[in-house]
Amino acid sequence: MMRKLILTAIVVTLLAGCSSKEELPHTRGVYMLLDTSGTYTEELVKAQHIINYTLAKLSPGDTFAIARVDTASFSEKDIVAKVTFDDRPSAANRQKRQFREKVDHFVKEVKPSSYTDISGGMLQAIEYLNEAGVGKKTILIFSDLKEELKKGYVRDIPLQVGGYEVVALNVTKLRSDNVDPREYMDRLQMWEQRVQSGEGSWRVINDLERLDSVISD
Amino acid sequence: MSFSEVYLLWSESVALSAVIWSVIIMVLTYLARDPMHKMIEAVAAGIRSACQQTSESLMGAEKKLLDRNSEVLIAAGREASEHLIEREFSRINKIVEMDLSEYPTLHRKISDVVTRIDEDYKQSAEVPPEAPGWAKAVEAVAKIPTSKSDPMVGQILDSIRGSMEKNHEKTLVVYRESSRERHMLLKRMLPSWRAMNNDLKEVDLHVNALMERSRIVDTQMAEYEKIVNETDSAKKTLSSSSLTQFFVAGFVLAIAIGGAVINFNLIARPMAEMVGGSGLLMGYKTASIAALVIILVEVAMGLFLMESLRITRLFPVIGSMKDIMRVRMIWITFSILLTLASVEAGLAYMREVLAQDDAALRASLVGNAGAIIGVSERWITTAAQMGMGFILPFALVFVAIPLESFVHSSRTILGILAAGTLRTMAFFFSVLANTSHYTGSMLTSIYDLFIFIPLWIESTVRGSGKSAKEKTKFNSLHTQSTKEVL
Incomplete structure (x- = not known):
């Protein structure tokens, strides 16, 4: 009888101790691109709210990264903050606090860039999230979606975003858009086509009161 | 060859073809009347016989099951009664001794x-x-x-x-x-x-x-x-007692399940701190499975404790142990329960700490600092959760008592249900046997109704032939009798 009891205790301990690490289809990965070109840097305060909201929604095991969009965004150097939250909720909360501090510091210190390489940022995001091995992948683009590339940069590369959800946030209207709204519509349509041709899903959210649909529980 | 070609084989006229085909079919059907009647009767008799046999065997099985149920009921009642008498004698002995x-x-x-x-x-x-x-x-x-x-x-x-x-x-x-x-x-x-x-x-x-x-x-x-003596009144009393026990034990078990669910919710979240919050096991969160396992282990320990105390008798092995082993078992199971209860109290405390940390983080992120409960009120919920975490494992120990009643009374209830099902099936097959018999007779009549014209002709022809024969027979008899008279 004693032997049986000991055996049961061992089985229970093993059962409690083992957790699958290799396959994480239930985890979420969010990569957020922040446009820092020209006057759009003034909008970054709004981005802070979105980042805080996303932090509050993410759970242990999820991945979150923030990257700036500047002249050449296809680079790890442009990643402002990145984290894969610890399994333990208390440690994950600590990481969230540290993450927020980094973002706050970045928003304070950010300098406007001359060009806007959104495609490079997207490619970097795809690479990062694929490497993270998360289940549900989301790319948030906080930008007016007006891409301006420096001469010599090649970005007409198809985006492989199969299984990705790409959400454009706070797509502000430029002065020229007000003159001819077709420019704005064409810009949105162009990005939608690029994402959908890469088998990804595309959404635009300009009303930041409806953020709950961006990151679902 | 299509159906219409076959149909219009005899004539171009649809009506005439219909008449011709009807006559042909009627004649063929008339010619096949005897073998068809035999076939219908044979099929009906076969189905009836099979259904009757099935019904009888089901009735037999039901009788056997009822006998077995009765045996089990009597045995259980006898055992319970012996136990009660034994206890009364034990009390008398104590009175006499003391x-x-x-x-x-x-x-x-x-x-x-x-x-x-x-x-x-x-x-x-x-x-x-x-x-x-x-x-x-x-x-x-x-x-x-x-x-x-x-x-x-x-x-x-x-x-x-x-x-x-x-x-x-x-x-x-x-x-x-x-x-x-x-x-x-x-x-x-x-x-x-x-x-x-x-x-x-x-x-x-x-x-x-x-x-x-x-x-x-x-x-x-x-x-x-x-x-x-297996009297009817004893059987009725035992059966009714079983039903009552079944429902009462079921009700208490439902309450216990409610308690277990609350206990689960109390420890599932902080368990993530121990086993991780993102891992999955068989499609469920590892933390949830670990919390469930702890609760199940507590229930199992409760069963063993009750068994060692000889309050329940679900495991005869434990009941028949030597007293010294039984006492050891009591202490071991109690120690494990106490440890698990302490762990649960700790986890309940951790839950509160985590909840407060989450609330503080959310408030700082979303900017809703007013939502955090004041420090002075926190100890109430913390103490309540810790108390529940410590008490619920011991409360779950008593699940063993209704569980035993439920298991024992389930045997009787399942037996009654199975007997009822068998009786219903036997009735169904009996009805099917009768339906088959009358369906056979009805089909024979319908068959004859379809060929009523040839049948009428046959009876007419037979009738005239019979009357002619009878007339000839009568004439010959009459001539013979006249001759005899003369």
Whole structure:
């Protein structure tokens, strides 16, 4: 009888101790691109709210990264903050606090860039999230979606975003858009086509009161 | 060849073709009448026979199941009754051992008291010694009237009277002293009487308790006899008792499941701190599975504890263990339960800490700092959660009692349900057998109805042939009889 009891205790301990690490289809990965070109840097305060909201929604095991969009965004150097939250909720909360501090510091210190390489940022995001091995992948683009590339940069590369959800946030209207709204519509349509041709899903959210649909529980 | 081509084989006219085909089919059907009738009857009889056999075998199975149910019910009732009688005898034994073992002492005590009372009584009855006999003579002399002429005699007589009166006073004092002593003795008897009265009351109580127990044993023995004799009333009582037990135990188990769910919610979240919050096991969160396992282990330990205490009898192996092993088992299971309860209390505390941390983080991120509960109120929820975390594992221990009742009564309920199902199926097959029989007869009649024209022709032809034959027969008989007469 004693032997049986000991055996049961061992089985229970093993059962409690083992957790699958290799396959994480239930985890979420969010990569957020922040446009820092020209006057759009003034909008970054709004981005802070979105980042805080996303932090509050993410759970242990999820991945979150923030990257700036500047002249050449296809680079790890442009990643402002990145984290894969610890399994333990208390440690994950600590990481969230540290993450927020980094973002706050970045928003304070950010300098406007001359060009806007959104495609490079997207490619970097795809690479990062694929490497993270998360289940549900989301790319948030906080930008007016007006891409301006420096001469010599090649970005007409198809985006492989199969299984990705790409959400454009706070797509502000430029002065020229007000003159001819077709420019704005064409810009949105162009990005939608690029994402959908890469088998990804595309959404635009300009009303930041409806953020709950961006990151679902 | 299409259907329309075949249909219009005989004529281009649809109506004529229909008539021709009808005639052909009717003739063919008429020719096939006998074998078709035989076939329909054979099929109907076959189905009827198969259904009847199935119905009979189901009825047989139901009877066997009912007998088996009855056996199980009687055996369970017998066992329960034996257990009750055994317990009553055990109680009587305890009464006899505890109370009546003191009876000799009590008897001696009462005897001593009685002896003491008797002695006191005797002492109290003793009469004080009388005045000496010569006193009467002196008294008579003293009463002689005093002569005034002889003062000497008067003095003597006065002296005698004085001494007499002194003597009388002395006697009175002695008598009073004796009375006082008697009263003292009687007074001393009072506590002894009271003590004896109390002792006798105690004896009366013990004897009455014994009588009460013996009456209970008599009632239970009568019930036991009924069960042993397998009377219908005993079976009905046991069956009804099983049903009641089933529902009551089911209700209590439902409450226990509710408690287990609350317990689960209490420890599932903080368990993520121990086993991780993102891992999955068989499609469920590892933390949830670990919390569930802890609760199930607590329930299992509770079962073992109850079994070791011989409150339940689900595992005969534990019940039949040596007492020393059983006691060890009690201590081991209790220690594990205590440890798990302490772990749960710790996890409940952790849950509160995590909840507060989450709330603080959310408030700082979303900017809703007012939503955090004040520090002064926190201890209430923390203490309540810790208390629940510690108590619920021990409360779950008692699940073993309704579980045992549920398992035992389930056997009877399942038996009754199975018997009911078998009876319904037997009835269904019986109805099917009868339906098959009457369907066969009906199909035969419908078949004949379809070929009623050839049948009518046949009966007409047969009728005319028969009447012609009868006429010929009659004529020949008539001729023969005429010849005989002539």
